[in-house]
Amino acid sequence: MELSGPRWKGKNFAQIANSNPMSKIIAQLQVCLSNSESAALPIGTDFLLETVPELTKLLNRTSFGRQLTTSYDSKQYFQLSPEETFYLHHFLKCLKVSIDNAKLIDVNDLWNFMRSRSELFPIYYRAYVHLRSKNWIVKLGTKNGVDYVVYRHHPALVHSEYAVIVDRENDKGEKEGKRMRIWSDLHCAVRACNGVAKAVLLLNVMGYEVNFSLPELLERTIVDERQITRWVPSQCRDDCKLEGNKGEHH
Amino acid sequence: MDGEEVSKVEGETRRRRKGKGKERGENPARNRQQNNFLPSSSLSGCQIRTEVSKARWVEEIGMAQVIEKNGSLWATTGVIRNGNLYCHIEEIGYLAQIGALVLLDDGENVMGLKDIFTKCADRRYGCTWEFFEAYRDLKSLGFIVGRHGQPWSLKHDNLKPNSNFTVDTDFIADRIEELQIGAANLIFDIYKPNSKFKKTDPGAPSFIICLVGDWPPIRKEVEYLEEKCKLVPLKFCHVNHGDVRFFSFPEVSLPVLP
Numbered sequence: 001m002e003l004s005g006p007r008w009k010g011k012n013f014a015q016i017a018n019s020n021p022m023s024k025i026i027a028q029l030q031v032c033l034s035n036s037e038s039a040a041l042p043i044g045t046d047f048l049l050e051t052v053p054e055l056t057k058l059l060n061r062t063s064f065g066r067q068l069t070t071s072y073d074s075k076q077y078f079q080l081s082p083e084e085t086f087y088l089h090h091f092l093k094c095l096k097v098s099i100d101n102a103k104l105i106d107v108n109d110l111w112n113f114m115r116s117r118s119e120l121f122p123i124y125y126r127a128y129v130h131l132r133s134k135n136w137i138v139k140l141g142t143k144n145g146v147d148y149v150v151y152r153h154h155p156a157l158v159h160s161e162y163a164v165i166v167d168r169e170n171d172k173g174e175k176e177g178k179r180m181r182i183w184s185d186l187h188c189a190v191r192a193c194n195g196v197a198k199a200v201l202l203l204n205v206m207g208y209e210v211n212f213s214l215p216e217l218l219e220r221t222i223v224d225e226r227q228i229t230r231w232v233p234s235q236c237r238d239d240c241k242l243e244g245n246k247g248e249h250h
Numbered sequence: 251m252d253g254e255e256v257s258k259v260e261g262e263t264r265r266r267r268k269g270k271g272k273e274r275g276e277n278p279a280r281n282r283q284q285n286n287f288l289p290s291s292s293l294s295g296c297q298i299r300t301e302v303s304k305a306r307w308v309e310e311i312g313m314a315q316v317i318e319k320n321g322s323l324w325a326t327t328g329v330i331r332n333g334n335l336y337c338h339i340e341e342i343g344y345l346a347q348i349g350a351l352v353l354l355d356d357g358e359n360v361m362g363l364k365d366i367f368t369k370c371a372d373r374r375y376g377c378t379w380e381f382f383e384a385y386r387d388l389k390s391l392g393f394i395v396g397r398h399g400q401p402w403s404l405k406h407d408n409l410k411p412n413s414n415f416t417v418d419t420d421f422i423a424d425r426i427e428e429l430q431i432g433a434a435n436l437i438f439d440i441y442k443p444n445s446k447f448k449k450t451d452p453g454a455p456s457f458i459i460c461l462v463g464d465w466p467p468i469r470k471e472v473e474y475l476e477e478k479c480k481l482v483p484l485k486f487c488h489v490n491h492g493d494v495r496f497f498s499f500p501e502v503s504l505p506v507l508p
Contacts, residue, residue: 021508135507152507162504173470183488186466186497201502204469224469225503231485231496233391 006152007159007197017153022062022135029058030094039096039104040085045117047085047097049078063137063154064088081140082114082121083128090214091129111214122217123177127166127203130223138164145192146200162201163193165228171207180228190230200228303345305337306354307361312375314342314353323350326394326447330403338397339377340385343370347386380489381437381461387494388459394441398458402449434462434471434486436478457483459496472499 008014032055040047051059056076059065065078080088088095090107099105099113114121124147131138137151141163149160167177180186180202193200204224212220301321305314316328316335327345328337337345345351346366353361371379376397388395396402439455441447458479460467467475467486476484486497 018508023508131504134504136504150504169469173468175468180466183464183466183490187495190497201504202499206469225501226469226472226499227502229498229500231498233388233393233496 006161009157009159013157017157020153022137022153025058025061026092026135029055029062029064030092032058033088033092033094036096039098040080040089041098041101042113043079046082047080049080049095051076051078061154063139063151082118083125083138086110086114086125087128087132091133107214122212123168123205123208124166126205126208126217126221127164127223129218130203131164144196144198146189149198150201160198163189163198164201164203165189166203166205168205168208171209173206176208177204186228190228194230202226202228302350302352304352304354305342307342307356308336309356311336313338317354321350325449326441327389329396329400330449332404339366339369339372339375340382341389342366343382344386344389348390383489383492384459384461384487384494385438388438388440392443394444394447396439396441396452396455398436398439402452434460434467434475436475437461437487439482455482457485460484460486462486462488466497467499 006014008017036051036055038050038052038055040049042048049059049065052075056067056078059078060067064084065080068077068079070077085095085097089097089110097105097110099109105113114125118124127147128138131148131150137154138148139151139155139160141147141149143149144163146163147166148164150162150164151160152158165179167175167179169175169177180189189200202225204226206222206224208217208221303316303320303324304318305316307314313336316324316337319335323345324335327341328335330336342351342353343366346353346363353366355361367379367382369375370377370382377385385395436458438459440457440459441452442456460475466488472484472486484498486499488495488497
């Protein structure tokens with residue numbers, strides 16, 4: 001499918017987004033979070049962060065985590081995914097994390113902690129950094145059967161344009177991930193995502209080796225971006241007008 | 251709106267567009283199909299034809315020579331060698347299936363569809379059954395389909411001196427080596443439907459089709475094939491029990507947002 005550009009949810013929403021660049025809101029979040037005493041704690045496979053109204057507002061505006069609804073007014077609670085937690089801690093350098101509820105953990109220990117819980121954490125983190133560092137909003141894509149969905153700005157303003165699948169290959173260019181291995185994987189992903197007006201984006205983390213350190217992960221891997229698009233010849237659009245052919249006009 | 255709501259709205263829009271103000275059930279063709287439990291047609295245009303051409307199969311070159319040319323379809327079908335018109339087995343298969351061509355053997359016997367289809371699947375003539383199904387799918391939609399890299403027209407002085415068809419048999423031999431089971435092969439040069447198409451000067455194709463086997467191509471393969479196609483867009487074709495589907499894997503670059 002051809003996407004005709006971002007699908008804004010309201011009439012002036014594109015202007016609202018333009019007037020509020022995400023990078024600026026994230027900068028405000030960085031300041032607020034750095035000044036906060038609150039530290040994220042492991043909870044299940046995710047992390048729990050206790051917040052106050054100003055921080056709550058910024059986390060919501062930058063679409064990090066999910067706010068847990070409570071009846072409390074003075075404090076709020078957010079559940080952050082491992083990638084979100086690590087991104088705020090390592091890349092944006094503003095989130096404190098505590099593992100055993102006593103002292104704060106540093107980035108290397110947190111890296112080891114994340115890796116001990118999920119072998120694939122480095123791959124997903126690499127993809128997450130790739131997307132967030134370009135100021136796209138990244139949310140979990142479970143509902144669409146993919147890894148992430150990405151938004152050009154806040155999900156309240158715009159529909160997500162891409163459904164992201166993360167794959168990987170080693171430094172010899174050999175595919176190592178288990179995604180998109182058989183044809184029905186492709187048919188399924190494209191059908192599910194095109195049905196909700198999203199293009200399928202395959203992010204291939206290239207050159208990864210299991211023993212990479214954190215700096216090596218970011219410096220020595222490349223993320224390749226390819227769209228998976230189905231072409232339906234009977235529904236050719238602008239790139240292929242059918243002239244003078246019976247019954248097959250778009 | 252979340253994904254489910256979007257999908258609902260789109261579904262409603264599609265249903266509205268399809269209806270186009272007509273009452274449901276006013277589609278006579280569909281009613282006939284449903285009443286008689288007929289399958290939907292796998293090929294549009296299978297009607298009795300008044301313009302039927304004739305060709306003779308030439309085993310030595312794995313092609314047929316057109317001996318009676320009828321109809322305007324020959325402007326975009328078949329290749330010219332030494333001023334004569336020849337067609338590949340997939341072209342014969344398609345034209346025979348829609349009743350536009352009668353194929354003779356080296357005598358005067360008409361070859362039936364069973365023999366023609368068997369030849370399509372034979373692999374000795376640069377074609378496989380899946381190759382033929384992909385060809386038929388695109389051709390029936392009006393695209394101009396040629397074998398990848400093969401000239402539409404060759405004049406006398408371009409041929410090697412001793413044999414009339416050395417060039418063609420070389421092409422066929424190349425194609426047989428390439429069409430390995432399970433591998434990805436560049437098979438067709440496609441031109442958009444065009445009444446001004448000239449075999450002597452076709453220009454660059456609109457896109458190239460790569461037939462892929464059992465496994466989707468990996469990134470390295472996609473890049474390698476894209477390089478072979480140079481700037482012509484590449485589409486990947488997978489045929490699964492008669493179901494022909496096309497994909498492309500364009501490189502994108504998500505912009506850095508403000």
